[in-house]
Amino acid sequence: MSAVRDASREPSSTPPVPRVTLAALLARxxxxxxxxxxxxxxxxxxxxTSEMEDPYPYLLGGELLMTAGVQLRDPARYAERVVExxxxxxxxxxxxxxxxxxxxxxxxxxxLGLPLIxxxxxxxFTAVARALWRLMAEARLHELRRVTEAxxxxxxxxxxxxxxxAVLGALASRLGGRAVLFGADGTESASAGRGVPPEAARALADLAGVVGPRPGGPASASGEGGGLRLAAYALGGGDGLVLGVATERRDPGDHT
Known part of the structure; x- marks a missing residue:
C-alpha cells in the first residue's frame, strides 16, 4: 500500500525549536x-545521512534525509518508506x-508530494547539515528576542x-490572534484581537472548562477548532480565571 504525504503533518518527535523551512536552506x-x-x-x-536500502528504521521524522543512492534498488519503494x-x-x-x-x-x-532536492x-552533505544548524541557531536567537520583547x-x-x-490587547497583537479571559463560571469576561469563527469560539470555551477551577485539573490544554490553534491556561490567584488564545499558527515561543 503506497503512502500519501500530508504536508501539514508535523512529527510528534520533532524538537520544540522555531521553524526552519526548506526554502531557507535552498536560499543558501x-x-x-x-x-x-x-x-x-x-x-x-x-x-x-543514510545509504541504507530501507532508511525507515533509522528516521525519527522531520529530517532532511541525504543519500547518494548507493543501495537505491527500487526508487518508488524507497520514496514511500521515506514518507512513511x-x-x-x-x-x-x-x-x-x-x-x-x-x-x-x-x-x-x-x-507522494515529498520534496526532492x-x-x-x-x-x-556535511556542508548542508552545517548550514541548517546555523539557520536553526539564527531562528532560535530571533525567537528569544521576540519572546523578550513580548x-x-x-x-x-x-x-x-x-x-x-491592555494585557489582552498586547497578547492578541503579539500572537496575531484573539485572547479571551474566562471567569470561573466559564463565561467570557473580557477579550481582544481579531474575531474568530463560532466553531473556534465554542471549542475555546470548552478548553477553558477543561482547565477550570477543579482541584487537580490540568494547568493548560490545547486543541484546534474553526481552522485555528487553540490553547487555554489556568491563571493563579484562586479566582478560577482562565486565559484562552486562538491563533492561525503556533510557534515554539508562543507558549512562553
Missing part, C-alpha cells in the same frame, strides 16, 4: 541545491554513484490604568 546559494519536486515550505528539524517514516524532504547527491537524479525517484517523490557534486510589552500593559484589556 553557496550550497547550489536545486528543488526538483515538492513544496519548499516544509519545516526541517535535522539532517540525517515522516521525513520532511529528501536530498540526493549526484556522483559518484549517479550522474543525475534517477527519473524514477523524481516521479515517485512527485506522486539535487545536491551538486561540489557540495558535501514580555516587556505585556509588563508595560499591566502597568496601565485598565490592565486587563
Amino acid at each position: 546559494r553557496e550550497l547550489g541545491l536545486r528543488l526538483l519536486t515538492g513544496p519548499d515550505d516544509v519545516a526541517l528539524h535535522w539532517v540525517h 517514516a515522516g521525513a520532511a524532504a529528501l536530498g540526493f547527491g549526484v556522483t559518484p554513484v549517479y550522474d543525475t537524479v534517477p527519473a524514477e525517484l523524481v516521479a515517485a517523490c512527485a506522486r 539535487e545536491v551538486p557534486p561540489g557540495t558535501p 514580555q516587556q510589552s505585556l509588563a508595560a500593559a499591566a502597568a496601565r490604568p485598565a490592565p486587563v484589556p
Whole structure:
C-alpha cells in the first residue's frame, strides 16, 4: 500500500525549536541545491545521512534525509518508506554513484508530494547539515528576542490604568490572534484581537472548562477548532480565571 504525504503533518518527535523551512536552506546559494519536486515550505528539524536500502528504521521524522543512492534498488519503494517514516524532504547527491537524479525517484517523490532536492557534486552533505544548524541557531536567537520583547510589552500593559484589556490587547497583537479571559463560571469576561469563527469560539470555551477551577485539573490544554490553534491556561490567584488564545499558527515561543 503506497503512502500519501500530508504536508501539514508535523512529527510528534520533532524538537520544540522555531521553524526552519526548506526554502531557507535552498536560499543558501553557496550550497547550489536545486528543488526538483515538492513544496519548499516544509519545516526541517535535522539532517540525517543514510545509504541504507530501507532508511525507515533509522528516521525519527522531520529530517532532511541525504543519500547518494548507493543501495537505491527500487526508487518508488524507497520514496514511500521515506514518507512513511515522516521525513520532511529528501536530498540526493549526484556522483559518484549517479550522474543525475534517477527519473524514477523524481516521479515517485512527485506522486507522494515529498520534496526532492539535487545536491551538486561540489557540495558535501556535511556542508548542508552545517548550514541548517546555523539557520536553526539564527531562528532560535530571533525567537528569544521576540519572546523578550513580548514580555516587556505585556509588563508595560499591566502597568496601565485598565490592565486587563491592555494585557489582552498586547497578547492578541503579539500572537496575531484573539485572547479571551474566562471567569470561573466559564463565561467570557473580557477579550481582544481579531474575531474568530463560532466553531473556534465554542471549542475555546470548552478548553477553558477543561482547565477550570477543579482541584487537580490540568494547568493548560490545547486543541484546534474553526481552522485555528487553540490553547487555554489556568491563571493563579484562586479566582478560577482562565486565559484562552486562538491563533492561525503556533510557534515554539508562543507558549512562553
